[in-house]
Amino acid sequence: MTDVTLPFAPPLDAGGGSYLDEGHTILSWLTTTDHKRIAILYALSITLFFFIGGVAIGLVRLELISPTGLFLTSDEYNRLFTIHGIIMVWFFLVPSIPATMGNFILPMMIGAPDVAFPRLNLLSWYLYVGGAAFTVYVLLSGGVDTGWTFYPPFSSDYSHSNVIAAAAGVFVVGFSSIATGVNFLATIHMLRCPGMTWFRLPLFAWSMYVVSMVMVLATPVLAMSLLLISAERYFGLPIFDPRAGGDPLLFQHLFWFYSHPAVYIMILPAMGVVSEVFACFARRRVFGYGFMVFSLMTIGVVGFMVWGHHMFVAGQSPLANLVFSFLSFIVAVPSAIKVFNWTATLYRGHIGFEAPMIYALGFLGLFTIGGLTGLFLASVPIDIATTDSYFVVAHFHTIMVGGTVSAFMAGIHYWWPKVTGKLYNEFWAQFAAITMFLGFNVTFLPQFVMGWLGMPRRYHYYPDVFQIWHILSSGGAVILAVAYLMPLVYLTWSLFYGEKSPGNPWHATGLEWQTPSPPPKSNFLRPPRVNAEPYDYHDFGRAEETGDESRARPQGDAS
Amino acid sequence: MSDAAGALREPWPNLQLQRQGVGLGMWMFLASEVLFFAALFCGYAVYRSFNAEAFRIASAHTEIVYGSINTVLLLTSSLTMTVALRAATVQLRGLTLFCLAATAALGAAFLVCKGLEYHEDLKQHLFPGPHFPLSPPATQMFWGFYWIMTGIHAVHLTGGILVVLLVFTLFKRRTVPVQGSTMEGVAIYWHFVDSVWLVLYPLLYLAGRP
Amino acid sequence: MSQNETRGRQRNSALTWRLWRGPGLTWLALLALFAVSLGSAYAPLGVGNLEINLFIAAIMIALLVTFLMDLKNARTIVRVVAAAGLFWTILMFALVFNDYLSRTY
Numbered sequence: 001m002t003d004v005t006l007p008f009a010p011p012l013d014a015g016g017g018s019y020l021d022e023g024h025t026i027l028s029w030l031t032t033t034d035h036k037r038i039a040i041l042y043a044l045s046i047t048l049f050f051f052i053g054g055v056a057i058g059l060v061r062l063e064l065i066s067p068t069g070l071f072l073t074s075d076e077y078n079r080l081f082t083i084h085g086i087i088m089v090w091f092f093l094v095p096s097i098p099a100t101m102g103n104f105i106l107p108m109m110i111g112a113p114d115v116a117f118p119r120l121n122l123l124s125w126y127l128y129v130g131g132a133a134f135t136v137y138v139l140l141s142g143g144v145d146t147g148w149t150f151y152p153p154f155s156s157d158y159s160h161s162n163v164i165a166a167a168a169g170v171f172v173v174g175f176s177s178i179a180t181g182v183n184f185l186a187t188i189h190m191l192r193c194p195g196m197t198w199f200r201l202p203l204f205a206w207s208m209y210v211v212s213m214v215m216v217l218a219t220p221v222l223a224m225s226l227l228l229i230s231a232e233r234y235f236g237l238p239i240f241d242p243r244a245g246g247d248p249l250l251f252q253h254l255f256w257f258y259s260h261p262a263v264y265i266m267i268l269p270a271m272g273v274v275s276e277v278f279a280c281f282a283r284r285r286v287f288g289y290g291f292m293v294f295s296l297m298t299i300g301v302v303g304f305m306v307w308g309h310h311m312f313v314a315g316q317s318p319l320a321n322l323v324f325s326f327l328s329f330i331v332a333v334p335s336a337i338k339v340f341n342w343t344a345t346l347y348r349g350h351i352g353f354e355a356p357m358i359y360a361l362g363f364l365g366l367f368t369i370g371g372l373t374g375l376f377l378a379s380v381p382i383d384i385a386t387t388d389s390y391f392v393v394a395h396f397h398t399i400m401v402g403g404t405v406s407a408f409m410a411g412i413h414y415w416w417p418k419v420t421g422k423l424y425n426e427f428w429a430q431f432a433a434i435t436m437f438l439g440f441n442v443t444f445l446p447q448f449v450m451g452w453l454g455m456p457r458r459y460h461y462y463p464d465v466f467q468i469w470h471i472l473s474s475g476g477a478v479i480l481a482v483a484y485l486m487p488l489v490y491l492t493w494s495l496f497y498g499e500k501s502p503g504n505p506w507h508a509t510g511l512e513w514q515t516p517s518p519p520p521k522s523n524f525l526r527p528p529r530v531n532a533e534p535y536d537y538h539d540f541g542r543a544e545e546t547g548d549e550s551r552a553r554p555q556g557d558a559s
Numbered sequence: 560m561s562d563a564a565g566a567l568r569e570p571w572p573n574l575q576l577q578r579q580g581v582g583l584g585m586w587m588f589l590a591s592e593v594l595f596f597a598a599l600f601c602g603y604a605v606y607r608s609f610n611a612e613a614f615r616i617a618s619a620h621t622e623i624v625y626g627s628i629n630t631v632l633l634l635t636s637s638l639t640m641t642v643a644l645r646a647a648t649v650q651l652r653g654l655t656l657f658c659l660a661a662t663a664a665l666g667a668a669f670l671v672c673k674g675l676e677y678h679e680d681l682k683q684h685l686f687p688g689p690h691f692p693l694s695p696p697a698t699q700m701f702w703g704f705y706w707i708m709t710g711i712h713a714v715h716l717t718g719g720i721l722v723v724l725l726v727f728t729l730f731k732r733r734t735v736p737v738q739g740s741t742m743e744g745v746a747i748y749w750h751f752v753d754s755v756w757l758v759l760y761p762l763l764y765l766a767g768r769p
Numbered sequence: 770m771s772q773n774e775t776r777g778r779q780r781n782s783a784l785t786w787r788l789w790r791g792p793g794l795t796w797l798a799l800l801a802l803f804a805v806s807l808g809s810a811y812a813p814l815g816v817g818n819l820e821i822n823l824f825i826a827a828i829m830i831a832l833l834v835t836f837l838m839d840l841k842n843a844r845t846i847v848r849v850v851a852a853a854g855l856f857w858t859i860l861m862f863a864l865v866f867n868d869y870l871s872r873t874y
Contacts (some may be wrong), residue, residue: 182587317868
């Protein structure tokens with residue numbers, strides 16, 4: 001009999017309400033130090049920015065229906081794809097899962113009453129808002145046209161757009177990342193409840209640990225690279241100027257030293273979410289837990305050693321190309337281990353196709369394709385041919401949208417009952433999930449094809465031969481847009497009219513489910529204690545031939 | 560004992576764990592700051608390895624006297640900061656306050672010195688631009704890095720001084736007890752700022768001396 | 770002054786001396802190393818100057834970190850974090866210089 005439940009101590013919060021009842025004013029939300037409320041503040045902010053970034057690319061995809069453009073000048077076109085990249089990377093993807101689900105679920109998952117530094121947590125949200133304010137200013141004052149990559153000498157010497165304001169926005173939001181990372185690391189090190197040993201941590205907690213490590217170590221290098229181009233631009237200091245012995249490639253080294261680990265910042269939390277969802281909806285322990293942890297750590301560390309694969313044609317030495325290419329192949333191995341282990345987790349499982357599972361299955365397939373196309377790009381000869389083509393665009397969108405956004409949606413739906421205490425409408429959620437998967441493929445598979453055929457990225461005008469692919473891709477984007485708007489509707493609807501959720505609607509294991517939904521302010525009614533391995537859905541050993549009921553039942557104070 | 564209770568913050572179960580937590584958190588922030596400066600030093604290192612002679616010529620024009628005085632000031636401030644932390648841990652409030660004030664004063668003296676030095680540098684037009692007096696062109700690269708490296712260090716030091724003054728005030732008014740976890744974090748940060756200078760000084764001041 | 774008060778003051782000044790002693794010694798060592806670094810900069814040693822200065826700076830930082838930041842007595846995880854900062858810095862330098870030093874142009 002599993003016992004992830006709680007000793008019989010007197011309840012701490014007898015008769016109290018949930019964290020949502022602690023103050024109903026806006027001020028109580030804006031001055032909260034409760035990790036659960038801060039998570040919701042983040043969720044609202046990143047959703048807003050997701051749609052702003054989406055509108056930007058919607059305009060781009062509309063424009064690309066015609067090879068000679070429809071309504072944008074080339075300058076406007078440049079500014080639109082730039083702001084799409086900046087917003088989506090730094091104001092949506094990087095904070096997405098860590099700042100929302102990490103903040104809300106991580107302390108509960110490890111049995112802690114809050115994160116280690118609650119006031120720092122609130123500060124990190126305000127830093128996000130501060131960075132966002134710069135970005136809104138940039139948007140309203142004409143935008144920036146350097147691409148999200150800010151390469152000099154264009155960004156420092158030639159661009160006539162708001163480079164410094166954009167760089168400042170990213171600089172500030174970077175410190176939000178670092179603060180969150182420090183907070184999570186300290187929380188996991190020091191606030192695990194009795195019995196929660198390192199190897200009893202759920203994989204989502206492990207993924208938060210590794211992503212925090214990456215955020216803390218990588219983000220400052222981005223901050224410095226942006227500071228240097230801003231200094232070059234504002235003060236005229238010749239940092240990357242060849243006339244003074246400088247090298248524009250130094251910027252690329254520093255920028256990608258962060259920006260490659262950044263893509264791991266974007267995918268590691270997604271991997272954590274998906275591990276939780278697969279285990280729960282297949283009623284199976286995660287296959288190879290130890291290897292899953294090892295893979296997370298390896299990706300986090302080796303991910304710092306591969307950044308030069310973004311610079312194969314930039315002017316690096318051939319030796320550097322060789323070293324970075326080799327290391328890029330190596331870093332694919334732990335990701336592949338994870339894909340095999342997720343698949344093995346599903347094997348002989350008792351699979352339910354609720355919305356979180358559909359999103360997670362979509363993740364599995366799309367992450368595999370995205371990862372495999374990444375291997376193509378890790379090979380220097382192929383990369384030389386496909387660099388700066390739509391093949392690269394399709395590759396990274398497959399991982400970031402097909403991967404991370406799918407996992408984000410999976411996590412939102414999985415933990416929605418816990419956070420809000422309401423059940424969403426399963427039919428519409430499943431419909432949206434399938435629509436998203438289809439829309440994604442119609443948008444990005446044509447991009448793989450046209451990239452391979454030679455269509456360059458960031459081009460406003462293009463040869464007629466690519467038009468059919470662009471039209472397909474833009475059509476797919478419309479489907480995707482619908483699929484993203486649907487959750488806004490049915491999730492909001494569920495807040496007001498949804499059925500009330502029991503404490504553990506999915507009969508999942510994990511400490512966060514052994515407490516009421518929505519949880520009380522101190523997370524648990526009684527001090528939690530752990531005596532079992534994670535994912536205790538069945539005994540160790542071979543799965544039963546017949547589909548037997550999992551023994552995980554609502555426990556503890558989940559009513 | 561009511562003093563200690565005032566220091567305990569959510570969600571920590573006891574003060575000792577809180578102090579350890581703050582120390583750990585501050586070291587993690589330090590790791591990120593190390594990489595922040597490492598990126599800058601990496602750029603400097605790359606350019607110096609390819610323009611050694613120009614960097615030597617450029618470095619000979621830095622104000623060694625100001626730089627050396629500043630080094631001594633910062634080293635001494637690290638001493639007073641260490642004693643402030645130790646005094647706080649054994650609840651010697653008077654000594655803690657004295658050492659915090661001394662640390663802030665030494666830091667302020669550093670900034671005054673730096674200001675005077677900047678004034679000297681600008682008088683000689685040692686700022687990359689049309690009136691830059693040195694050649695070859697890579698000397699401008701050195702001086703670009705000089706302004707950025709010392710500037711960012713000064714920003715960090717100023718932040719440190721403000722925090723020390725704030726903490727001094729909080730302790731003086733007994734808003735926060737000295738034996739809480741505040742001193743841990745402040746001390747660790749201050750020593751880091753000093754360490755950055757210890758790398759910066761030889762790189763900027765000691766190159767072109769013979 | 771009562772006997773208790775006297776003893777109290779003596780204990781306090783003994784304690785104060787102990788508080789200053791360790792850091793004070795470290796401070797003196799740091800000043801000495803600084804003097805060597807500055808002095809050696811005036812000797813014409815070519816690239817040896819840079820190597821000596823950086824080496825001394827490394828020792829100074831090691832002393833500061835070990836004795837003034839008390840890394841000597843810190844928990845293992847704190848030392849791991851400090852080592853991580855150092856390791857990642859070395860990683861950055863190594864892979865960046867791997868490019869620059871192998872260029873033939």
